[in-house]
Amino acid sequence: MNKTSIKRNILLNPGPSTTTDSVKLAQVVPDICPREKEFAGLMKGLRDDLVKIVHGDTDKFTSVLFCGSGTLNIDVCINSLLPADSKVLVVNNGAYSTRAVEICEYYGLPHIDLRFPVDELPDLEAVEKTLRDNPDIALVHTTHNETGTGILNPIREIGALAHKYNAVFTVDTTSTYAMIPIDIEKENIDFCMASAQKGLMAMTGLSFVVGRRDIIERSASYPKRSYYCNLFLQYDYFEKTGEMHFTPPVQTIYAAIQALKEYWQEGETAKWERHKRVFEAIHKGLDELGFKDVIKREWQCGLVVSVKYPDDPNWDFEKVHDYCYDRGFTIYPGKISTTSTFRLCALGAIDTDDIVSFFSVFKGALKANGIRIPVKYE
Numbered sequence: 485m486n487k488t489s490i491k492r493n494i495l496l497n498p499g500p501s502t503t504t505d506s507v508k509l510a511q512v513v514p515d516i517c518p519r520e521k522e523f524a525g526l527m528k529g530l531r532d533d534l535v536k537i538v539h540g541d542t543d544k545f546t547s548v549l550f551c552g553s554g555t556l557n558i559d560v561c562i563n564s565l566l567p568a569d570s571k572v573l574v575v576n577n578g579a580y581s582t583r584a585v586e587i588c589e590y591y592g593l594p595h596i597d598l599r600f601p602v603d604e605l606p607d608l609e610a611v612e613k614t615l616r617d618n619p620d621i622a623l624v625h626t627t628h629n630e631t632g633t634g635i636l637n638p639i640r641e642i643g644a645l646a647h648k649y650n651a652v653f654t655v656d657t658t659s660t661y662a663m664i665p666i667d668i669e670k671e672n673i674d675f676c677m678a679s680a681q682k683g684l685m686a687m688t689g690l691s692f693v694v695g696r697r698d699i700i701e702r703s704a705s706y707p708k709r710s711y712y713c714n715l716f717l718q719y720d721y722f723e724k725t726g727e728m729h730f731t732p733p734v735q736t737i738y739a740a741i742q743a744l745k746e747y748w749q750e751g752e753t754a755k756w757e758r759h760k761r762v763f764e765a766i767h768k769g770l771d772e773l774g775f776k777d778v779i780k781r782e783w784q785c786g787l788v789v790s791v792k793y794p795d796d797p798n799w800d801f802e803k804v805h806d807y808c809y810d811r812g813f814t815i816y817p818g819k820i821s822t823t824s825t826f827r828l829c830a831l832g833a834i835d836t837d838d839i840v841s842f843f844s845v846f847k848g849a850l851k852a853n854g855i856r857i858p859v860k861y862e
């Protein structure tokens with residue numbers, strides 16, 4: 485196969501991300517039945533690596549793989565880790581934490597939806613008061629980087645409060661894992677999660693929860709609310725057989741293993757430096773064109789910029805998107821119900837050159853649509 489025949493697109497959406505050709509090509513392997521020992525061996529190494537990325541001790545922490553997109557992890561954690569007769573507290577300042585609230589609703593789980601404005605950090609005093617007033621809260625959940633806005637939440641502080649009140653702390657780290665360096669114990673995380681197509685820069689279809697073995701083992705006696713998506717059942721099957729309970733996404737796993745090799749080669753620090761550099765280049769390009777962002781700079785995660793639509797009668801996101809898409813660049817709509825926004829993200833196997841190329845195309849899109857530069861706000 486000719487490597488250069490794969491067109492390189494620059495994805496500035498919040499995942500799936502731009503991948504290297506070597507990760508794409510790693511999927512092309514001889515057919516194998518995933519019940520062979522050879523395949524189970526691959527998954528063992530993969531599971532250990534996923535714990536090491538967040539600096540977890542593999543005796544204390546484990547990773548459990550699932551076949552599905554990232555939302556599956558939120559579903560798994562919430563439906564599996566809540567003991568009977570207790571409540572979930574969701575610290576909610578955005579669309580992804582709202583997803584966790586909806587999961588509680590669908591399973592009929594007692595929960596408190598502690599809401600904060602999408603452009604503000606959660607008020608820790610309100611979190612503590614809620615925990616103090618509701619001793620039946622057994623699980624606290626929040627989102628690390630709210631990918632809808634790009635706000636970075638204070639998980640270490642929220643985790644400390646959860647533990648002070650004897651609750652398990654689950655964090656949706658889907659859009660920070662393998663990008664922002666995370667030390668699972670220092671951040672007071674009991675469970676975090678991600679999907680192979682985000683920070684790992686691999687393919688869609690493989691998701692995983694990384695968390696405390698003792699808590700998973702304790703959860704064996706908790707109510708079983710889902711058959712396919714139960715954390716203990718999947719963990720137990722892995723521990724006994726080394727395999728996923730049901731058919732794994734075979735080729736996606738080969739790609740993830742290659743992506744992990746590339747992760748260790750690039751290195752945690754260098755990778756995060758690259759994402760930050762890309763993020764700075766995105767800001768520079770937006771500043772030059774006069775665009776305004778939604779979240780205060782010091783609260784931004786360094787991975788997602790949420791940009792306000794300019795007040796120009798010719799502004800049309802779809803048209804700008806299509807112009808860029810035709811030229812190999814993907815931009816993405818926002819996820820805030822009250823403000824019209826779009827997003828540019830620093831995920832994936834991209835660097836500052838790609839952002840410079842993007843802005844020359846993006847500027848072309850503004851000109852082609854008769855949008856004033858610099859853009860104006862009322």
Ligand SMILES: *Cc1c(COP(=O)(O)O)cnc(C)c1O
Pocket residue numbers: 498499553554555556580627629630631656657658659679
């Ligand atoms: C991408 C993402 C998810 C998962 O979304 P899927 O579409 O199910 O893959 C979950 N949480 C956050 C914070 C994300 O960025």
